[in-house]
Amino acid sequence: MKKKYTIQKTPYIVPTTDGKLIEEHFGNASNKNTQISLAHMVAPSGWSEPFQTPEFDEYTYIIKGKKQFIIDGETVVLEAGQSIKIEKNVRVQYSNPFTEPCNYIAICLPAFSIDLVNREED
Structure with missing residues (x-):
């Protein structure tokens, strides 16, 4: 009988150059899921x-x-303990100008894709 659940024990570590840790548990990079992405980030x-x-x-x-x-x-x-939903097609900038690291969970619907993020040039 096919299992009706998936346990993710080895998330995909997204390579970054800015010191940010991205552990994608479900999504485009980890399991080719284009519907949703779930990632733990620091x-x-x-x-x-x-x-x-x-x-x-x-x-x-x-x-x-x-x-x-x-x-x-x-x-x-x-x-800590707060959450937000930012709707698609809204201009946003994310940052941590504070003294301690920020540990958080991000969920994207549909899944995060570099082709869908539309980052502006620095």
Whole structure:
């Protein structure tokens, strides 16, 4: 009988050059799932990404630390225990300008894809 569940014990570690840890448990990189991605991330102090306008909804849950979002020009800071949904096709910048790393979970619907993130040039 085929199992009706999947346990992920070895997430795909996405290579980065900015010090951010990305462990994708389900999604394009880990199991070719284009419908949803689930990743555990750790953004180091001082980390930031360029502005982007993703073609997916992104849900973020902060486990530890703080994370800053600039969403259509509005600055929002989340702390541990807080979460946010940012709708697709909204211009956003993610960063951690704080002194401690930010440990969080991100879920993207459809799954994160570099082709759908639409990052702006620095």
